[in-house]
Amino acid sequence: MNTSHPDVPLELALAYIDRAAAVASDLGVDLDKELAAAAHEPLDEATAERLYTRLLVLATQAIGDVDVDVERVRAEVRAILESVPRPPADSVGTGHEDLPQGRVQLQAYNGLSVRDVKPTPVFNGKTVEMREGYVDVSLLDPWEGNARAQLYVDEFESKFGRAPGPDELLKILTGDISLGDGERDPFRLRPLASSIARKGVEKPPIITADGVPYDGNRRIAASRLVLMSDHYSDEEKDRARWIKVWQTGEVTEDQLEAVVVALNFEVDLKEPWPEYVKARMVVERFQTLREQSPKAVLSAAALNKMKDEVAKHYAIGRAEVTRYVEMVKWADDFMDYQIEAGKDRAEVTYRTDSIFQWFYEIQAGKAGSKVTDQFEADPEIRSLLYDLMYDATFDSGAQVRAMHLVAADPEAYRQLIDAHQMRENRRDEAQELVKDAINDARQRARAKKGVTLEEFSKQMSKRLGETPAGSWEVLGTEVLVEVRRALLGALGAINGELSRRGDVHLPVQGD
Incomplete structure (x- = not known):
């Protein structure tokens, strides 16, 4: 050359x-x-x-x-x-003289040659001829006319007095430019990016000859997010970089509008998998990794590494893997209990799947105060709870979540026992009794917190009143600043409450 x-x-x-x-x-x-x-x-x-x-x-x-x-x-x-x-x-012959030669040209890649999309796609009753092939996603910019991002684009224009550029629009979609309510990932691109890094873009975005994406803005932005992140390997970035697209030829505005309407308004009737199905798949993979480990006892770091591997495989977060592991553990325990009690296995399975979300609620609460923490010490609590869950005496997961309060309140717990005894013959009364037990337990818990604050306030006042001025010299500056901040905040709240009561002025010593 x-x-x-x-x-x-x-x-x-x-x-x-x-x-x-x-x-x-x-x-x-x-x-x-x-x-x-x-x-x-x-x-x-x-x-x-x-x-x-x-x-x-x-x-x-x-x-x-x-x-x-x-x-x-x-x-x-x-x-x-x-x-x-x-x-x-x-x-100059291109082999595709029937198509306008725009800025973005399709390429053969991954064994796929550039070809017509057959059968010809029909959107909202309008036929739109297209070709499919691969493009480097780094050459595609999100479409600023996309309705999903319009509010954010309008806010950007109001704030800066101009429309966002291509890179700025991408940063709006990824949350790197904070607009709206300041959400870190306003278009939920990060879960999509993890999915694309794992298996590529599965549904081809639809672009014009000049590369304007009339469908697939999130997929394009998420792919670009993978390329910009240090979190992904070179192999994952290459998978995200080259994406298959459908490209239009000469099209009218009506045809482009038909594409947008058809892909965003028409329902594809796809039914998402129930959570219990996904959870059991995740847990099964996690258990397989554990069984493959040569070590009988695994450290927390090793378990987290396995969870990260499972999370990456299913394009979810580690926290979701942990949640599924715990939910499946209690769901299996629930099933074992019911089958041992003589229930039909198929009926138990159906019931378990229908209330699967409740097995997240059953372990709700702070460590040491969860109702599941008391199962081993008091098996009767486990029996009561599982029976009431199976027989539909509870009407929501929120009631299951409140059971840690009921189990810790003797009087409310007795009400729960009564509800258990009458649930088969007087279901409506049993359900009302469960509600009463929860409400009573909550009221007594709030009242107990009030008493605790009163006792603490008395002790604090006595201790501060008896502390000589020179005693504060031993405390560090950071501690003194924090104590002052807390006392000033409390004083403001106290003055507000006294004002609400009629601006009562209680004299202090020395007045």
């Missing part, structure tokens, strides 16, 4: 052409052929843009820079395109 040719100001790419060629070969790109053609005659603008963009991206990747600076690539390509006069696009 002659570097004096006006079509060759590719200094950045030429420096790494050997490495880029190796990467291109893996992607099925014949760079030698395309570069040879460019050496003899200037390329048309669309083909040149496709070639130079691809080459610069590959070259950047080849030198180890995984996160391509898209704006720099585009600036380089624009400079190349403007360097020489170029022939019209129709003078």
Whole structure:
């Protein structure tokens, strides 16, 4: 290739052409052929843009820079395109003359050649011809006209007096630019990013010839999030970078609107898996990893590592794995109890699955105060609770959650026993008694906290009153500042309560 040719100001790419060629070969790109053609005659603008963009991206990747600076690539390509006069696009055969040669060109990748989408898609009654192939997602920007992001775009314009640029729009979607209620992940991209890192983009986004995504903004933004994050491996980033898309040809506004409406208003009738199904799959995989470990006793760090591996496999968080493990543990215990009591296994299974969420509520509360903490010490509590759960004497998971209060209150606990005894013949009365037990236990718990505060206040007042002034010298500055902050806060609350009672002024010693 002659570097004096006006079509060759590719200094950045030429420096790494050997490495880029190796990467291109893996992607099925014949760079030698395309570069040879460019050496003899200037390329048309669309083909040149496709070639130079691809080459610069590959070259950047080849030198180890995984996160391509898209704006720099585009600036380089624009400079190349403007360097020489170029022939019209129709003078160079592309193999797809029926399609407009836009900014984003489809590529063959991963064994898939660029081809027509068959059968031709129909959206909201309108036929839209498309082709499918792969693109580097770093060359796609989210669509600023997307209705999902419109409120955030409007707020950005109000705040900064201009529309957000492509990179800023991406940061709005990822939460890196805080708008709205300041939520860290307003469009829930992070769970989607983990899923894409694990298995790629499964549903092709729909883009125009110029790369405007009329469907798939979240998938594109989540894929870009993977590329920007240090959390993912090179393999995961490569999986997120190259995504299959459907690209429209010449389309009308009505056709584009039909795409948007069909994909966002029409229900696909897909029924999500019940939580108990997902939980048991997660726990089964976790248990398999535990059984494969040569160590009989695993440390907390080793268990967390296994949970992280399971979480990554299912694109969820470690906390969700822990929650499922605990829920399945109590669900299995519930089933064992009912089957041992003579219940039909199939009926027990159906009932367990129908109230599966309750097995999260059953362990609610602070450590040491959960109702499950008392099962071993008092098996009767376990029997009462499991019977009432099975027989539908409870009407919600919230009531199950409140059982730790009832179990700790003798009088409320007696009411629960009474409800258990009458549940078969007088179900309605038993349900009302459960409600009474919960309400009474809550009221007594609140009253007990009030008494505790009163006793503490008396002791605190006595202790502070008896403390000599010189005693504070032994305390550090940070402790003194914290004590002052707490006392000033308490004083404000006390003055407010006294004011509510009629601005009562109680004299203190020395008045």
